[in-house]
Amino acid sequence: MGFVKLLITTVLTLALSSGFAQKIFQAESAAKASIKVYPVMEPDNADLWVCFVWDESEVVRTGLWMDMQFDHEADVIIFFVDEEKDADLKIWLVDTPEEARWLNQGKRNLLSIKTKPPK
Secondary structure (H helix, E strand, O other): OHHHHHHHHHHHHHHHHOOOOOEEEEOOOHHHOOEEEEEOOOHHHOOEEEEEOOOHHHOOOOOEEEEOOOHHHOOEEEEEOOOHHHOOEEEEEOOOHHHOEEOOHHHHHHHHOOOOOOO
16 A cells, blocks of 8 residues: 555656646747747647736646746746747637636646756
């Protein structure tokens, strides 16, 4: 029984520590960003549905983003682009955390970035 508990704990820890670059900082330019983001006009065109949250304790799963005041506080640095063709990730903003989810699983690796670009 102890092995099963240990296995479940390990799996949950790995799941929570990988792919959860949810604390974001908005860069002033694309050159300073890790990911270029485009907010789409139609929900079905998004890679990820995002809900912005206001407390760090709410950042518990993919798609729940908290806008950080300083770049060193963030897990990932983003830049909002004006053209869809320039984006690495297309997002649709949702109103509730329950709605946040991946639509394009192939883009999940974008939010597992843990390094910040040089200044």
